Amino acid sequence: MSNTSNPQTRLDPRYSDPAAAAIPWPEAEARLSAAELFWISTVRPDGRPHVTPLPAVWSEGALHFCTGPEERKAKNLAANPHVVLTTGTNTWDKGYDLVVEGEAVRVADDNRLRELAAAWEAKYGSFWHFDVREGYFHHGPGRALVFSVAPGTVFGFGKGEPFSQTRWRFG
Numbered sequence: 001m002s003n004t005s006n007p008q009t010r011l012d013p014r015y016s017d018p019a020a021a022a023i024p025w026p027e028a029e030a031r032l033s034a035a036e037l038f039w040i041s042t043v044r045p046d047g048r049p050h051v052t053p054l055p056a057v058w059s060e061g062a063l064h065f066c067t068g069p070e071e072r073k074a075k076n077l078a079a080n081p082h083v084v085l086t087t088g089t090n091t092w093d094k095g096y097d098l099v100v101e102g103e104a105v106r107v108a109d110d111n112r113l114r115e116l117a118a119a120w121e122a123k124y125g126s127f128w129h130f131d132v133r134e135g136y137f138h139h140g141p142g143r144a145l146v147f148s149v150a151p152g153t154v155f156g157f158g159k160g161e162p163f164s165q166t167r168w169r170f171g
Helices: 025-034 072-079 110-124
Strands: 008-011 038-043 049-054 057-059 062-067 082-087 095-107 131-133 136-139 142-159 164-169
Touching: 025 057, 025 095, 025 164, 038 062, 038 072, 049 062, 049 072, 057 110, 062 095, 062 110, 095 110, 110 131, 110 136
Parallel strands: none
Antiparallel strands: 008 164, 038 049, 038 082, 057 062, 062 142, 082 095, 095 142, 131 136, 136 142, 142 164
8 A cells, every 4th residue: 555644745836726725635535535426437458448436435545445346347457457536526616526546456355354344334324234255245145346546646626716736646
């Protein structure tokens, strides 16, 4: 995992109001932790993009998501682990959007999966209860792979006065 405690932070003046300031990384991290829905972008083996919404949990400096082994995103990740996860608002003049770029790494350790299963249920409620066995989340008859995405680069977009674009680089 990358060190998320002290990233290189830069406000891009080309896309930011002169009165704008970069938000501190802990504030961006808190927004990632609180966000309920993310959009994940992966690349199909033939190079076409694939985007789908999903819930995710921020834990130990990384975003975590799960997917069935036969789902398109899992198949895409088998060929190319690079992903982008986005969250924010669907308005142009208020709110804050975050874009996390990184590499999806499978989490298969049952102890770590139990920690993540508890985090999912604490964040999303009992509907998102997972049992853990043999390196997978289990929910009803299905099983899911769990992936961790430590950020390589995160972009933050402040919308409304003042507009801003911040970049955090890790590693």
